[in-house]
Amino acid sequence: PALRVVLDDGSGFDLTEAGTQKRLAVYVVRDPADVPGIARLGPDPLADGFDRDRLAALLAPESRLLKGALRDQSLIAGIGNAYSDEILHAARLSPFKNAGRLTDEETTALYEALRTTLTDAVERGRGVAAGHLKKEKKTNLRVHGKDGEPCPVCGDTIRSVNxxxxxxxxxxxxxxxxxxxxxxxLSRLLK
Ligand SMILES: [Zn+2]
Structure with missing residues:
Protein backbone atom coordinates (compact mmCIF):
# COMPACT_ATOMS: atom_id res chain seq x y z
CA PRO A 1 0.00 0.00 0.00
CA ALA A 2 1.03 3.60 -0.54
CA LEU A 3 -0.42 6.89 0.66
CA ARG A 4 0.42 10.36 -0.62
CA VAL A 5 -0.40 13.34 1.57
CA VAL A 6 -0.54 16.75 -0.14
CA LEU A 7 -0.91 19.83 2.07
CA ASP A 8 -2.56 23.15 1.14
CA ASP A 9 0.80 24.80 0.44
CA GLY A 10 1.69 22.11 -2.11
CA SER A 11 4.17 20.30 0.12
CA GLY A 12 3.53 16.80 1.35
CA PHE A 13 4.93 13.35 1.78
CA ASP A 14 4.47 9.74 0.75
CA LEU A 15 4.08 6.62 2.82
CA THR A 16 4.76 3.19 1.39
CA GLU A 17 4.79 -0.28 2.84
CA ALA A 18 6.45 -2.98 0.78
CA GLY A 19 6.89 -5.67 3.44
CA THR A 20 4.82 -8.80 3.77
CA GLN A 21 3.62 -8.01 7.28
CA LYS A 22 1.59 -4.86 6.45
CA ARG A 23 2.64 -2.87 9.47
CA LEU A 24 1.91 0.55 8.01
CA ALA A 25 -0.65 2.56 9.96
CA VAL A 26 -1.81 6.14 9.41
CA TYR A 27 -3.10 8.45 12.16
CA VAL A 28 -4.55 11.95 11.83
CA VAL A 29 -4.15 13.75 15.16
CA ARG A 30 -3.68 17.29 16.51
CA ASP A 31 -0.71 16.35 18.67
CA PRO A 32 1.85 13.78 17.44
CA ALA A 33 2.19 12.54 21.03
CA ASP A 34 -1.36 11.16 20.67
CA VAL A 35 -0.15 8.51 18.23
CA PRO A 36 0.69 5.21 19.90
CA GLY A 37 4.40 4.56 19.65
CA ILE A 38 5.42 7.93 18.23
CA ALA A 39 7.05 9.04 21.46
CA ARG A 40 9.51 6.21 20.90
CA LEU A 41 10.45 7.36 17.38
CA GLY A 42 14.11 8.29 16.91
CA PRO A 43 15.34 11.51 15.22
CA ASP A 44 14.77 12.31 11.54
CA PRO A 45 18.13 11.66 9.83
CA LEU A 46 17.46 14.38 7.25
CA ALA A 47 16.78 17.10 9.83
CA ASP A 48 19.29 19.98 9.93
CA GLY A 49 20.49 19.08 13.41
CA PHE A 50 21.26 15.48 12.51
CA ASP A 51 25.02 15.74 12.05
CA ARG A 52 27.81 13.21 12.12
CA ASP A 53 28.35 13.55 15.87
CA ARG A 54 24.65 12.97 16.51
CA LEU A 55 24.86 9.70 14.60
CA ALA A 56 28.03 8.73 16.47
CA ALA A 57 26.32 9.40 19.82
CA LEU A 58 23.27 7.33 18.84
CA LEU A 59 25.35 4.33 17.78
CA ALA A 60 27.94 4.44 20.58
CA PRO A 61 25.85 2.56 23.20
CA GLU A 62 24.69 -0.10 20.70
CA SER A 63 26.06 -3.63 20.74
CA ARG A 64 23.97 -5.20 17.97
CA LEU A 65 24.40 -5.60 14.23
CA LEU A 66 24.70 -2.36 12.29
CA LYS A 67 21.95 -3.51 9.91
CA GLY A 68 19.48 -4.00 12.76
CA ALA A 69 20.40 -0.71 14.46
CA LEU A 70 19.94 1.31 11.25
CA ARG A 71 16.40 0.07 10.65
CA ASP A 72 15.30 0.43 14.28
CA GLN A 73 12.72 3.23 14.15
CA SER A 74 13.24 4.08 17.82
CA LEU A 75 16.93 4.77 17.17
CA ILE A 76 16.70 6.61 13.82
CA ALA A 77 13.33 7.22 12.17
CA GLY A 78 12.47 6.38 8.59
CA ILE A 79 15.10 3.89 7.40
CA GLY A 80 13.66 0.54 6.30
CA ASN A 81 15.12 -2.70 5.03
CA ALA A 82 15.83 -1.47 1.50
CA TYR A 83 17.54 1.80 2.34
CA SER A 84 19.60 0.31 5.17
CA ASP A 85 21.07 -2.07 2.56
CA GLU A 86 21.71 0.84 0.21
CA ILE A 87 23.31 2.99 2.91
CA LEU A 88 25.62 0.20 4.07
CA HIS A 89 26.67 -0.50 0.47
CA ALA A 90 27.40 3.17 -0.18
CA ALA A 91 29.39 3.34 3.09
CA ARG A 92 31.23 0.10 2.21
CA LEU A 93 30.35 -1.37 5.60
CA SER A 94 29.31 -4.91 6.50
CA PRO A 95 25.71 -5.27 7.70
CA PHE A 96 27.06 -7.52 10.45
CA LYS A 97 29.44 -4.96 11.90
CA ASN A 98 28.88 -4.11 15.56
CA ALA A 99 27.00 -0.80 15.55
CA GLY A 100 28.76 0.47 18.67
CA ARG A 101 32.28 -0.27 17.47
CA LEU A 102 32.67 1.85 14.34
CA THR A 103 35.93 3.74 13.85
CA ASP A 104 35.80 7.51 13.28
CA GLU A 105 36.34 6.95 9.56
CA GLU A 106 33.57 4.35 9.40
CA THR A 107 31.16 6.64 11.24
CA THR A 108 31.92 9.46 8.82
CA ALA A 109 31.44 7.15 5.83
CA LEU A 110 28.14 5.89 7.27
CA TYR A 111 26.90 9.42 7.94
CA GLU A 112 27.72 10.63 4.45
CA ALA A 113 26.19 7.54 2.83
CA LEU A 114 23.05 7.91 4.94
CA ARG A 115 22.48 11.57 4.07
CA THR A 116 23.29 11.11 0.37
CA THR A 117 21.18 7.98 -0.06
CA LEU A 118 18.13 9.37 1.70
CA THR A 119 18.36 12.82 0.13
CA ASP A 120 18.59 11.27 -3.34
CA ALA A 121 15.60 9.04 -2.61
CA VAL A 122 13.49 11.99 -1.47
CA GLU A 123 14.49 14.04 -4.53
CA ARG A 124 13.63 11.22 -6.92
CA GLY A 125 10.32 10.54 -5.21
CA ARG A 126 9.11 14.10 -5.84
CA GLY A 127 6.73 14.28 -8.75
CA VAL A 128 6.29 10.51 -8.97
CA ALA A 129 2.69 9.33 -8.67
CA ALA A 130 2.08 7.40 -5.45
CA GLY A 131 1.17 4.25 -7.35
CA HIS A 132 4.53 4.28 -9.14
CA LEU A 133 6.70 4.96 -6.09
CA LYS A 134 7.50 1.33 -5.43
CA LYS A 135 8.64 0.77 -9.00
CA GLU A 136 10.62 4.00 -9.03
CA LYS A 137 12.33 3.04 -5.79
CA LYS A 138 13.18 -0.44 -7.04
CA THR A 139 14.71 0.91 -10.25
CA ASN A 140 17.17 3.02 -8.31
CA LEU A 141 18.29 0.52 -5.70
CA ARG A 142 21.86 -0.68 -6.16
CA VAL A 143 22.01 -3.80 -3.97
CA HIS A 144 18.70 -4.33 -2.19
CA GLY A 145 16.70 -7.03 -3.97
CA LYS A 146 19.53 -7.55 -6.49
CA ASP A 147 20.72 -10.96 -5.30
CA GLY A 148 22.85 -12.60 -8.03
CA GLU A 149 23.24 -9.41 -10.08
CA PRO A 150 26.58 -7.61 -10.53
CA CYS A 151 27.46 -4.83 -8.09
CA PRO A 152 27.19 -1.50 -9.98
CA VAL A 153 30.40 -0.33 -8.29
CA CYS A 154 32.78 -3.30 -8.63
CA GLY A 155 31.00 -6.02 -10.65
CA ASP A 156 31.18 -8.65 -7.88
CA THR A 157 28.03 -10.75 -7.44
CA ILE A 158 25.56 -9.32 -4.94
CA ARG A 159 24.72 -11.80 -2.18
CA SER A 160 21.78 -12.28 0.12
CA VAL A 161 21.42 -13.23 3.79
CA ASN A 162 18.03 -14.68 4.63
CA LEU A 186 16.59 -16.53 12.97
CA SER A 187 14.98 -13.12 13.15
CA ARG A 188 16.23 -12.56 16.71
CA LEU A 189 19.67 -11.90 15.25
CA LEU A 190 18.40 -8.72 13.66
CA LYS A 191 16.80 -7.39 16.79
ZN1 LIG B 1 30.80 -4.06 -5.07
Missing part, protein backbone atom coordinates in the same frame (compact mmCIF):
# COMPACT_ATOMS: atom_id res chain seq x y z
CA UNK A 163 16.26 -14.26 7.94
CA UNK A 164 12.98 -15.74 9.10
CA UNK A 165 10.85 -12.89 7.71
CA UNK A 166 13.21 -10.73 5.68
CA UNK A 167 16.49 -10.73 3.78
CA UNK A 168 19.33 -8.34 3.21
CA UNK A 169 21.61 -7.90 0.22
CA UNK A 170 25.23 -6.73 0.11
CA UNK A 171 28.33 -6.80 -2.08
CA UNK A 172 31.10 -8.99 -0.64
CA UNK A 173 33.87 -7.15 -2.48
CA UNK A 174 32.70 -3.68 -1.41
CA UNK A 175 31.50 -4.48 2.10
CA UNK A 176 32.97 -7.59 3.70
CA UNK A 177 36.47 -7.92 2.24
CA UNK A 178 35.16 -10.61 -0.11
CA UNK A 179 33.73 -12.74 2.69
CA UNK A 180 30.36 -14.38 1.99
CA UNK A 181 28.08 -14.10 5.03
CA UNK A 182 26.19 -17.16 6.25
CA UNK A 183 22.42 -17.34 6.18
CA UNK A 184 20.75 -16.65 9.50
CA UNK A 185 17.15 -17.72 9.43
Missing amino acids: FADSSLQYCPHCQTGGKVLADRR
